[in-house]
Amino acid sequence: MATLRIATYNIEWMNNLFVKGEAKIRTKPGKGMGRFPINPHGVAERIAGVITGLDAHIIGVQEGPSSLDQMQFFADEFLSGRYKASGIESGSQSIYALVRDDCPVKATPYDSSSVYYKRLGKPVRFQPWGEVNRAKKYSMARFPALLRLARSDDKEPIHVVVAHTKSQFTKGFTKAKFEAREPEAMREAILARQKLSADVAAIRRHITNVILERQNASGTIVMGDLNDGFTRNVFETEFLLQSLVDELRGSFRRQSALLDHVLDEAQLRNKNAFTVEFRSAEKRGVTRELIDHILVTPALLDSDFWLQLKPGEARIEHEISKAHTSGTGAKADDRPSDHIPVVADFVVK
Template sequence: MARFVIATVNGEWMNDWFAPDRMDGAAWRPTFVRDGVECDTEQAAGLLAGLIADLDADVVALQEAPSRAAELALFLDTHLAGRYRFLLGDSGGSQKLALLARTAVEAELVPPAGLAGLIEPWLVDVDGDGLVNEYEFTRDPLVCRLTLDGNPLAIVVAHLKSNFINRGEQMWRDPARRIEFVRSALQNRRRIANEGMRMRQYLDARLDEDPDAAIVVLGDFNDGPGRDLFEQQYLAHNVTDLLVGSSYRPETLFGHALVDVPADLRYSAVFDDFVTEEPQKRILLDHIILSPAMAAGAGVRKTPGSGRIEHDAWAARRVGTGERRDERATDHRPATVAVET
């Protein structure tokens, strides 16, 4: 039996670390600015690389990767030399999706021709005006074919639309502009939900073709756990439950790897919520879900009880308070799961 660890890591604006696009390759910025603070690039990049090394995963789904392959190669060559090969998506602007794989893992991108039912624009109503318009992913999911110990595994790396609103707190606290904030918040969540729906349609089609397919979907879903205030009071749904599947087709329900984590530790990010006035609110933005065959089937299957949120590894790569970008590896705790063949 062979065992492999799969991780999801949000790199938190890795693109900040590199000089503007240049024809002769990639170069580090000595410093960068994030949240109005000048930060040390070498320290920030070293903390993230140290966290990835500590996870010791065979496969790493990376969100908020650099915008160019030369930049990601520079990061890996400088800090993780010889450990990983990578695949980089071509969607997402300055926040790309990437997959890092050890040399023992065969990995390739599914070509766009095989993803027509996923990444091509589709018709939806994302602003609640009753009209449908063409919409497309903020960042196309990165769909990869892997071979683990001779067994096929599909991995879908996702970073769904952010629900961030620029100057949102000022809008919320201004009675004259609060409704503007609410409308923007709802539009963002409708976009996230429609991206989740599109992914689920793709997964259903894959399972219709092969009910025994081993598929891992992971990354930053910008959702969860449960329903936030806007989902409770306006939309009556969340996104992760949509991605997991429908109880009307129980044979297609995905399992959530992080149910293995105790409920009080089932979070991957912490922030002050100015809407609900909750300081240090714990939320689970980072997820790993697995196709039904991975519960007990042949081929690649989940190691029972192996889902983890890597709180200790994250804390070990924090300097001081971790408030500055160069005092933390990332603002998301990574999540991991082990699979075996």
């Protein structure tokens, strides 16, 4: 029996390492939103070091470059040409799937003409908090990368979703405004969270639909940056807007489409169960959150299924990230990313 290793990695503002519109790494920093390291090539090598250390067959990349050509260029130049990139371009933080040439299962990407992308791209109408009959129309901020995994007989395929939901950070949301619960600032923060909830709802519907249709999903794997950290406790206790990752998990009425974490309860409760560190308006000091996840439906936990999660083998790769970080990693050039990757191993039967 073979082992399939899957990883998810948010590569902080990877687009800014590239010459705009070209499959070429910058030789000097650019300007704009996000981080622009002095030595883009050096940061690209740090990223490649982490990815090589992960030794994963399939990697879900978030905050990838704006073009697929740029993502493939990185794979060819820095990862020995062993990975094939796929995904739908959606701006400066696009989402991609990298599949290595020795992947033990057949991994087929979906293109933009797929009915799945048409469904995911359908705008959602919702009522902003505190409003009536003033619905906003919202479209998914970043299209997921979708893969179909299959064994040689093509039976019981698995549907993979690589996602990066909308950020819930709000411009001008200061600590003072937060502590005072300044009405306009709070409305903007809640609106951002509603848009994030719309992203999650779209992904949740998608998972349920592909499971129920059976054609392309006897099981699903969802991975990526599922933003649900900043001010989460306040939203849940004061405004009764509950955890979005919990929303994504699914309904008990669709047992086959429920999602479980690849990390077990002991790992999820561990002090090192975080993938980002940042300073927020919510509290003093550094906030640590687990917002990068790999989630699976029940089929992937079944000992009789052809692809089964290895219990206890999933992990947050702190050590690999540290190995390619200089000092505290506070400077843009000193770190591969501001996120830590998560990996999971599966038995291929």
